[in-house]
Amino acid sequence: MFSDAGRLVGVALLGVQVWLLLVLLVRLMPGYSRRPPVAPRRTPRTDTTVTVMVTTLNEVHRVGPCLDGLMQQQEPLLEVLVVDSRSTDGTRELVEAASKRDPRIRLVTDEPLPPGWVGKVWALENGLREARGEWVLGIDADTVPAPGLVGAVIDAVEQDGYDVASFSPQFRDQTPAERFVQPAMLTTLVYRCGAAGATQPPPDRVLANGQCFLARRELLLAHGGYACARNSWCDDVTLARHLAANGARVGFLDGSKIIQVSAYASLGEMWREWGRSFDLKDATPTWRRWLDVALVWAVQGLPLPVLLVIGTMVAAGVVDPIHSANAMLWQALLLVNGSALFIRLFMLWALRGSYAERGWSFWFSWLADLAASWRLTLSTAKRPKAWRGRSFESLPA
Structure with missing residues (x-):
């Protein structure tokens, strides 16, 4: 017979899951009318100018395809500033060789890193001081821009009247192990912030992607450049939410057709490097991050285990979901967790365009929820102290 304690646990779990499932549905509903992926622009534009900024620190094995993609861009691209933090692996020589092939590419060495700044954010700040374009577009060194990207992002922001916009990429060159775990981690972001291309959320729920981040140069300068995100581990989201809170119109759009990213070499590197910041620390109050952790556990992590436990108990004759005194509780738990699992499986179909290669490991990634x-919980509980070989022990919390 099912104990009173077990009944109380079931009722409490059901109450939490029902509430957080409703929260999730409210967040996901705008995604049904989201804008389709941004398409590359095939013709040049001469009515505006764009400065692309690429930050590097020992990126010789990754920055080449990025520079090749940028060299294929037409107007409105004005210049490409590669802001290097004194690389020692041949990155600088590679960039200088590229600049001889395309004079729009220029190597910039950032100033020594001051206290209280994360290295990448400081490099972006140095690039902003050198930029001459009406727009600045931050591009990560591990991305591959498609021909027509620069014109396409300008078209996209003008269409919707954005002052700032970032674009989600298409992931490529992932190992099967990465394709098994990373989509589950990506789904937590959608559950917490909504889908790319959906209507603009409140400023404190704005999502951003620093791998392809566009903003008006004068707007950034008017708001202190990148200083608001100087010590942030999720500088892109911190900056976007700061600008949105101060009146800028900020968009997060699907860029899977205009930019690809090959960010990590293994599951372990992805787990460590992306996991350090994907809880959106520094851009989200602590209480809200922990509420998001609860939401992810309730509607993503637990539904399958709950269904398996109930199924095992039914098979063993421990519970009867039809004729027992607790039949309504069991039926409600089955309905809620079954609905959550259905939504999760639907997310696989919704996210399929974000992956250049999928295969069985992608389609079974819901088993990694x-x-x-657990990775989101670890990231929320612990603040990182190092990144890309640099120590940031002195950064304030």
Whole structure:
């Protein structure tokens, strides 16, 4: 017979899951009318100018395809500033060789890193001081821009009247292990902030992607450049939310057709490097991050285990979901967790365009939801102290 304690646990779990499932549905509903992926622009534009900024620190094995993609861009691209933090692996020589092929590419060395700044954010700040374009477009060194990207992002922001916009990429060159775990981690972001291309959320829920981040140069300068995100581990989201809170119109759009990213070499590197910041620390109050952790566990991490436990108990004759005194509780738990699992499986179909290669590991990535929930919990509980070989022990919390 099912104990009173077990009944109380079931009722409490059901109450939490029902509430957080409703929260999730409210967040996901705008995604049904989201804008389709931004398409590359095939013809040049001469009515505006764009400065692309690429930050580098020992990126010789990754920055080449990025520079090749940028050299294929037409107007409105004005210049490409590669802001290097004194690389020692041949990155600088590679960039200088590229600049001889395309004079729009220029190597810039950032100033020594001051206290209280994360290295990448400081490099972006140095690039902003050198930029001459009406717009500045931050591009990560591990991305591959498609021909027509620069014109396409300008078209996109003008269409919707954005002052700032970032674009989600298409992931490529992932190992099967990465394709098994990373989509589950990505789903937590959608659950917490909504889908790319959906209507603009409140400023404190704005999502951004620093791998392709566009903003009006004068707007950035008017708001202190990148200083608001100087010590942030999720500088892109911190900056976007700061600008949105101060009246800028900020968009997050699907850029899977205009930019690809090959960010990590293994599951371990992805788990460590992306996991350090994907809880959106520094851009989200602590209480809200922990509420998001609860949401992810309730509607993503736990539904499959709950269904398996109930199924095992039914098979063993421990519970009867039809004729027992607690039949309504069991039926409600089955309905809620079954609905959450259905939504999760639907997310696979919705996210399929974000992956250049999929295969069986992508389609079974929902089995990694427990791991993704646990990684989010670890990231929320612990603040990182190092990144890309640099120590940031002195950064304030």
